[in-house]
Amino acid sequence: MEKLFRVYVYEEGEPPLFHDGPCKSIYSMEGRFIYAMESESPFHTRDPEKAHVYFLPFSVTKMLTIVDYVDVIARKYRYWNRSLGADHFILSCHDWAPQASSAKSNLYQNSIRVLCNANTSEGFNPSKDVSLPEINLKTGLTAGIIGGPSASHRPTLAFFAGGLHGPIRPLLLEHWKGKDRDIQVYEYLPRGISYYDMMRKAKFCICPSGYEVASPRVVEAIYLECVPVIISDGYVLPFSDVLNWKSFSIQVAKKDIPNLKEILLGVSQRQYIRMQRRVRLVQRHFVVNSPPKRFDVFHMILHSIWLRRLNIRVNPMAEGT
Known part of the structure; x- marks a missing residue:
């Protein structure tokens, strides 16, 4: 080419x-x-x-x-x-x-x-x-938003924070907002807490659709080496001609939002480490230079x-x- x-x-x-x-x-x-x-x-x-x-x-x-x-x-x-x-x-x-x-x-x-x-x-x-x-x-730059800790330094199972819009996010917040220490779901983060720091602490970053199917959280998760959890209907994932998204992300159906914790806990530590390594491998394909x-x-x-x-x-x- x-x-x-x-x-x-x-x-x-x-x-x-x-x-x-x-x-x-x-x-x-x-x-x-x-x-x-x-x-x-x-x-x-x-x-x-x-x-x-x-x-x-x-x-x-x-x-x-x-x-x-x-x-x-x-x-x-x-x-x-x-x-x-x-x-x-x-x-x-x-x-x-x-x-x-x-x-x-x-x-x-x-x-x-x-x-x-x-x-x-x-x-x-x-x-x-x-x-x-x-x-x-x-800011127009990716400085400061690329790179993250290894699996052993991510104490939170999953994280999401974002506005309550679209058909999926209300269900996510209804089931998980403030209800589980492992699944940390917010509509608005408390003052003084960094969004990017929360993603760096999480093993999985939840990426639900908003009004439209795409979400910048998918790339943010990849930048910060957090395994994306994609919740979306009808979304064709970028570069899926050559990237095997199932090897480095979790895709959850809208109907399975109540079972989110069970699904994520079903990923063994060994499997998670492999997925996170693959996130690091595909990261360069999403970087803006x-x-x-x-x-x-x-x-x-x-x-x-x-x-x-x-x-x-x-x-x-x-x-x-």
């Missing part, structure tokens, strides 16, 4: 609606990817004839309708029409991205949509779409796009609208 794969980034449009995006906050992957792609990336080609895929560099956080933009691209270039958008991709971490992309039928049905909101019940198609990890870079480094999250996203591009046949003679 590194030697062959090339991406053309459409140059139409002006910031901030295009070629720009948030680099801090829960939507930070939008801006980070656009910036990395448009910098001196070896994957970026300025010759569209040499490209394998075509990137539409807009941010859904700043733009709700994309019909006019795609129509401009289709009129000006032949590449959209020859594949009806199948070799084009968008990237967004915003909850609205699936709905925004549905405004253009070929974009929704054909294009590669790289989305944090990778929910199969909302039309996410894992055979053509890419699940984007949701990474909340509050500037500039990007081999095997990091930027390269993993492009690899996922590359895999889907391999399934697309393009008719070079089809140039009509």
